[in-house]
Amino acid sequence: MRLYRPAVRLQHPNWTAIAIVNRPWTVHNLLVAGLPGAERAAIFAGVMGERPRDRAICLRAVDFSETSQVLHLLTREAGVVHLLAKGSKRPKSKTGGRIDLLAEGEVVYIPSRGEGLGTLVEFSERSGHAALRRRLADLNAALYMAETTAMLLAEGDPHANVFDLLSAALHRLDRGEAPTRAVLAYFQWRAMRYVGLLGTMDRCVACGGPLGAAGVYFSSREGGPLCRNCESARTEKIPLPRPALAGIAALAAMDRREQAALDETAAAAVIDLLAYHLTYLLGRSPRMLRYVRPDTRPPTPGPRPPR
Numbered sequence: 181m182r183l184y185r186p187a188v189r190l191q192h193p194n195w196t197a198i199a200i201v202n203r204p205w206t207v208h209n210l211l212v213a214g215l216p217g218a219e220r221a222a223i224f225a226g227v228m229g230e231r232p233r234d235r236a237i238c239l240r241a242v243d244f245s246e247t248s249q250v251l252h253l254l255t256r257e258a259g260v261v262h263l264l265a266k267g268s269k270r271p272k273s274k275t276g277g278r279i280d281l282l283a284e285g286e287v288v289y290i291p292s293r294g295e296g297l298g299t300l301v302e303f304s305e306r307s308g309h310a311a312l313r314r315r316l317a318d319l320n321a322a323l324y325m326a327e328t329t330a331m332l333l334a335e336g337d338p339h340a341n342v343f344d345l346l347s348a349a350l351h352r353l354d355r356g357e358a359p360t361r362a363v364l365a366y367f368q369w370r371a372m373r374y375v376g377l378l379g380t381m382d383r384c385v386a387c388g389g390p391l392g393a394a395g396v397y398f399s400s401r402e403g404g405p406l407c408r409n410c411e412s413a414r415t416e417k418i419p420l421p422r423p424a425l426a427g428i429a430a431l432a433a434m435d436r437r438e439q440a441a442l443d444e445t446a447a448a449a450v451i452d453l454l455a456y457h458l459t460y461l462l463g464r465s466p467r468m469l470r471y472v473r474p475d476t477r478p479p480t481p482g483p484r485p486p487r
């Protein structure tokens with residue numbers, strides 16, 4: 181006996197498809213003549229209704245062809261998504277025009293199925309962060325935040341808290357209401373806490389004892405500070421300067437909505453410490469680091485443990 185599945189004919193200006201439908205009316209398969217696999221997958225996802233609408237910030241934009249871009253967007257609900265924006269560079273693009281780094285807005289997209297890129301359907305910019313772009317230090321800090329966010333988050337790993345944190349930091353730079361370095365230090369510290377790469381900094385990570393007044397180190401491998409007694413047994417470590425510890429204590433206090441001040445020196449020490457930690461964990465330092473900290477040599481962590 182042959183089983184016939186109901187088929188539905190789908191009409192679109194550019195293609196015709198036959199969808200094989202299972203009860204209760206889920207599309208089982210899609211036959212589209214003459215289309216490459218990626219487009220067929222995109223249409224299939226479209227037919228299936230997978231067109232998330234989400235808030236997004238552009239972390240990376242690369243020209244793909246004369247008219248198209250590849251975008252790495254941080255979405256609020258789905259984390260980082262990699263999308264092909266077809267024809268986005270055309271003046272009258274359906275997707276809303278060329279999309280710049282740091283652009284923030286609402287996105288509609290078709291997620292990738294498997295390894296490839298998803299497809300951008302629409303991007304409505306809400307803020308291009310024009311105000312911060314007028315000040316080079318703020319622009320460099322914003323680009324550093326976008327780059328390190330992309331380094332910290334794997335594709336498709338949702339962190340709504342990191343999205344909110346980055347959005348708030350960019351708007352804070354726009355308004356110019358806080359010193360650039362303080363905004364950057366707070367963002368870096370909070371983001372690394374959110375993704376679980378940084379623990380508390382007020383005790384020795386090895387023995388749990390107090391840190392003492394001098395001889396304190398930080399170990400990326402251990403994921404925190406080391407007291408004088410514990411540091412000698414560890415090879416991967418950097419001296420943890422007082423301003424960095426004081427800065428992190430101030431950031432933690434701000435997070436608890438207590439009164440605290442973060443001066444320029446402390447903010448810079450926190451940025452340097454977290455850059456070291458990031459470099460150790462991810463195997464390379466952020467490219468924007470030398471623009472954010474031009475007078476400082478990039479940190480060079482010791483060898484990473486074999487995976």
Ligand SMILES: [Zn+2]
Nearest residue numbers: 384387407410
């Ligand atoms: Zn210790």
